[in-house]
Amino acid sequence: MSADWLDRCLGGYFQLLALRCSYSKRRAGRLLSNLYLMLVILDLVVQMRSYAHGEEPMVDRMLFFPKAIQAVNVFYKLVHALIALFALVGCQRERRLLQQLPPTHATPGIYRQVALEFLMVVYALWISFFDSLNAGQILENLRYVFSSQAVRARYLQMLLLVGRLQAQLEQLQRQLIDCSLDDYQQLRSSYAHLARLCRSLSQLYGPSLLLLNVLVLGDCLIVCNVYFMVEHLEAVPATWLVLWQAVYIVVPTLVKIWTVCAACDRFVMGSKILRQQLSDRRGRTSEERSQIEEFVLQIMQDTLQFNVCGIYHLNLQTLASMFFFILEVLVIFLQFVSVIR
Numbered sequence: 107m108s109a110d111w112l113d114r115c116l117g118g119y120f121q122l123l124a125l126r127c128s129y130s131k132r133r134a135g136r137l138l139s140n141l142y143l144m145l146v147i148l149d150l151v152v153q154m155r156s157y158a159h160g161e162e163p164m165v166d167r168m169l170f171f172p173k174a175i176q177a178v179n180v181f182y183k184l185v186h187a188l189i190a191l192f193a194l195v196g197c198q199r200e201r202r203l204l205q206q207l208p209p210t211h212a213t214p215g216i217y218r219q220v221a222l223e224f225l226m227v228v229y230a231l232w233i234s235f236f237d238s239l240n241a242g243q244i245l246e247n248l249r250y251v252f253s254s255q256a257v258r259a260r261y262l263q264m265l266l267l268v269g270r271l272q273a274q275l276e277q278l279q280r281q282l283i284d285c286s287l288d289d290y291q292q293l294r295s296s297y298a299h300l301a302r303l304c305r306s307l308s309q310l311y312g313p314s315l316l317l318l319n320v321l322v323l324g325d326c327l328i329v330c331n332v333y334f335m336v337e338h339l340e341a342v343p344a345t346w347l348v349l350w351q352a353v354y355i356v357v358p359t360l361v362k363i364w365t366v367c368a369a370c371d372r373f374v375m376g377s378k379i380l381r382q383q384l385s386d387r388r389g390r391t392s393e394e395r396s397q398i399e400e401f402v403l404q405i406m407q408d409t410l411q412f413n414v415c416g417i418y419h420l421n422l423q424t425l426a427s428m429f430f431f432i433l434e435v436l437v438i439f440l441q442f443v444s445v446i447r
Contacts, residue, residue: 110209112209112210112212112216113209113210116210116220116262116266119223119259120259120263121139121142123252123255123256123259124142124143124146124147124186124190124193124256125189125190125193125256125259125260125263126193126197126200126263127139127140127143127193127194127197127200127201140194140197143190143193143194144194146186146187146190147187147190147191147194149249150183150184150186150187150190150253151187153180153183153249154180154183154184154187157176157180178325179250181321182250182253182254182257182321183249183250183253185253185257185317185318185321186252186253186256186257188313188314188317189256189257189260189314189317190256192310192313192314196310199306199310200310203267203303203306203307203310204267206299206303207267207270207271207274207303208270208273208274209270210266210269210270211269211270211273213269215269215365216266216269219262219265219362219365220262222358222361223258223259223262226255226258226358227255230251230254230255231251233247233251234247234248234250234251235247257318257321258318258358258359258362260311260314260315260318261318261359261362261363261365261366262362263311264307264311264315264366265362265365265366265369267307267311268307268366268369268370268373268412269369271300271303271304271307271373272369272372272373272376274296274300274303275300275373275376275377275380275410276376278293278296278297278300278380279376279379279380279383281293281296282380282383282384283383287391287393287394287397290394290397290398290401291397293401294400294401294404297380297401297404297405297408298404298408300410301408301409301410304410304411304412307412308411308412308413308414312413312414312415312416313415315414315420316414316415316417318359318363319363319414319428321359322359322360322363322428322432325356325359363425363428364425366420367420367421367422367424367425368422368425370412370419370420370421371420371421371422373410373412374409374410374411374412374421376410377405377409377410380405381402381405381406384398384401384402384405385402
């Protein structure tokens with residue numbers, strides 16, 4: 107599979123989920139793509155509005171749990187609408203960003219992520235169809251599958267762009283091995299350009315990633331509600347389908363967060379390796395040593411980091427902190443359950 111063909115397939119998939127505007131050179135194609143995004147946003151707003159107007163007072167305490175699950179589902183639709191709005195507003199910036207990056211390299215890791223995406227689409231459609239046979243809400247289930255898959259596909263978009271930046275960084279490392287005195291200025295310019303692309307990517311996807319990470323807590327809430335529903339089978343109907351739905355919600359999201367954080371961590375480590383390569387070089391002349399020191403200082407001052415709205419960085423340390431925070435919330439939640447009993 108060529109890189110261009112893979113880019114076209116994934117680009118079409120992202121456009122179908124209303125995550126990206128069309129990159130067609132024709133004005134009519136861009137107009138139709140923008141119209142599609144606006145229609146998706148309008149439909150999501152109508153769905154959330156109907157849920158808000160159809161809300162009933164929760165008299166029975168047991169009814170709180172399915173209501174909470176439904177609220178998290180509505181939050182998925184809200185996040186999807188916001189991501190589609192971000193794509194509509196930042197379409198020009200994303201187009202310029204992609205033009206400055208090489209095509210997606212078809213690596214085994216990318217194939218695994220695409221296979222996971224395909225399996226989750228098939229699994230979600232199967233769950234939706236099976237549940238519709240009992241409840242008869244096929245349209246509502248398909249709408250939820252559409253929003254949930256779009257929200258998770260945003261991680262795949264971020265992963266592909268980080269992979270493109272990683273390819274440029276590896277090329278810069280190879281150029282440094284056999285560079286001469288006249289090449290240092292060009293390498294420094296390439297590194298500065300790479301740092302600008304890294305900041306642009308953080309600014310473009312930072313708000314979306316912040317919302318997606320907040321959704322992890324909502325997914326955790328669904329798991330806790332499944333626990334309650336299984337404990338109160340007489341009050342709230344629960345089947346193994348509910349458990350599998352919770353697995354479908356939690357596991358792919360955690361896998362994608364881990365993959366994106368690991369990719370960002372490798373990219374940051376690549377900049378450290380580049381700095382170590384420069385430190386190990388012994389300049390033949392004083393001018394070359396001066397160039398090396400200035401390059402090292404530039405890497406230290408203009409570090410390659412992916413930050414999320416200036417709040418935290420995407421790396422494995424952030425993933426560990428998120429994991430321990432979820433564990434702490436679960437412990438508090440179980441203590442609250444024991445007090446109620």
